[in-house]
Amino acid sequence: MxxxxxxxxLFAAVILGSALMVVTTRNMIHAALWLIAALFGxxxxxxxxxxxxxxxxxxxxxxxxxxxxxxxxxxxxRREMRDKGPQxxxxxxxxxxxxxxxFGGLFGLLSNWAGFSKTAAEIPAGLDAxxxxxxxxxxxxxxxxxxxxxxxLLLAALIGAVYVAFNKE
Amino acid sequence: xxxxSWYLTLSAGLFSIGLFGVLARKNAVAILLGIxxxxxxxxxxxxxxxxxxxxxxxxxxxxxxxxxxxAAAEVAxxxxxxxxxxxxxxxxxxxxxDMMKW
Numbered sequence: 185m186x187x188x189x190x191x192x193x194l195f196a197a198v199i200l201g202s203a204l205m206v207v208t209t210r211n212m213i214h215a216a217l218w219l220i221a222a223l224f225g226x227x228x229x230x231x232x233x234x235x236x237x238x239x240x241x242x243x244x245x246x247x248x249x250x251x252x253x254x255x256x257x258x259x260x261x262r263r264e265m266r267d268k269g270p271q272x273x274x275x276x277x278x279x280x281x282x283x284x285x286x287f288g289g290l291f292g293l294l295s296n297w298a299g300f301s302k303t304a305a306e307i308p309a310g311l312d313a314x315x316x317x318x319x320x321x322x323x324x325x326x327x328x329x330x331x332x333x334x335x336x337l338l339l340a341a342l343i344g345a346v347y348v349a350f351n352k353e
Numbered sequence: 354x355x356x357x358s359w360y361l362t363l364s365a366g367l368f369s370i371g372l373f374g375v376l377a378r379k380n381a382v383a384i385l386l387g388i389x390x391x392x393x394x395x396x397x398x399x400x401x402x403x404x405x406x407x408x409x410x411x412x413x414x415x416x417x418x419x420x421x422x423x424a425a426a427e428v429a430x431x432x433x434x435x436x437x438x439x440x441x442x443x444x445x446x447x448x449x450x451d452m453m454k455w
Contacts, residue, residue, distance in 0.1 A: 192355050196363045203367055203390050207374030212382055219386050222367075226393045229363070232355070233404045238396075238417055245421050250389065250428050257382050257432040261439045272377045273448060279376030287369035294361050299405075302357040307408045316411045317418075327415045334422040341426030345433035351440065 192232055199225035210271050212258040220251045234307060237314045360401035368394035381435045381445045385428060392424045 202222035209215050223246045230239040272279075294300050307313075320326040367390055374387025396417045403413025439445050 186354070189355055189359075192359060196359070199363065200366055200370065203370040206386050206390060207370055207378065207383070212380060215383060215386055219389060222390065223393065226397060229360070229397055230400055233360070233400050234408075235400050235404070235414060235417075238400060238414060241418070241421060245425060246389075246393075250425060253428055253432055254382065254386065254389075257435060260436055261382065261445045271379060271383070273379050276377040279373050282376060283369040283373035286372055287365050290365040290368070291362060294358070294365070300356075300358045300361070302405050303354045304357075304405050305408055311409060313408070313411065313414065316409075317414050320411045320415055321418070327412075330415070330419055334419050337426050338422055341429045345429040348430065349433035349436050 188232065192229070195225045195228045195232070198222075199229070208271075213255065216251060216254045216258055219254065220247050223247050223251060235313065237317060357401060357405045360397060360405075364394045364397040364401070367391075367397065379446050379448060381438075381447050381450065382432070384447060385431045385435075388427070388431075389424065392420055392427075396420050 199222050202218045202225065205218040206215050206222060209218060223242060227239045227242040227247075230236075230242055321331045322328055371387045371390030371394060374390060375384050378384055378387065399413045399417045399420070403411070403417075406413070435445060438450055442450065444450065
């Protein structure tokens with residue numbers, strides 16, 4: 185077992201443990217904070233995969249914006265739900281069963297796939313992934329259209345969110 | 354080196370936990386938290402396949418960026434809906450939000 189493998193297992197334990205806390209803890213503020221821990225673990229996994237830019241984006245966008253938005257939403261809505269009554273609906277055992285079956289199905293499907301135990305390809309010498317990513321996002325031969333569609337989606341979501349949450353009174 | 358199977362197993366586990374959260378939680382905000390976990394599992398898969406496939410093909414990272422943008426849009430609209438419903442109905446329990454139930 186190499187050093188990298190130990191680091192990976194450590195962060196995998198952090199991610200899965202925090203994710204379990206997110207879906208089971210009673211206090212929604214704590215759930216949002218556990219989500220931040222899980223997202224941080226995912227950022228570390230990106231770093232292990234040599235995707236440094238995505239690790240930074242994960243911290244800035246997910247932890248900096250989305251998780252904080254969740255905390256605001258919890259603070260604006262929590263009075264009704266705070267720590268009273270069950271947090272899981274009455275079909276939770278069915279949900280647990282479906283989750284376990286999904287995991288088993290995915291794992292079974294993947295373990296029959298030939299590339300399952302593949303090891304990482306060598307990163308070609310002189311490859312600057314960030315530069316490649318930047319070029320790919322604006323090059324007409326590559327992904328400029330999905331990039332523009334994503335920006336329009338964000339604009340539409342922005343306007344939609346303001347309209348939906350706007351208090352008419 | 355870390356084999357690809359470890360990343361895929363981690364991602365499958367994270368996806369299943371998020372699925373449980375979406376299906377079992379009563380609080381609508383908690384359902385969105387579960388969706389975030391599932392989107393992150395997808396992103397781990399995309400980046401792992403980029404790294405273990407051909408790193409010169411950047412498509413895995415491009416898709417991950419698009420998923421980031423989609424997740425941000427989804428959270429903004431979802432939370433705006435929840436806050437709007439809370440303002441009118443004074444509830445965030447998904448079972449009680451049944452205006453569209455026929």
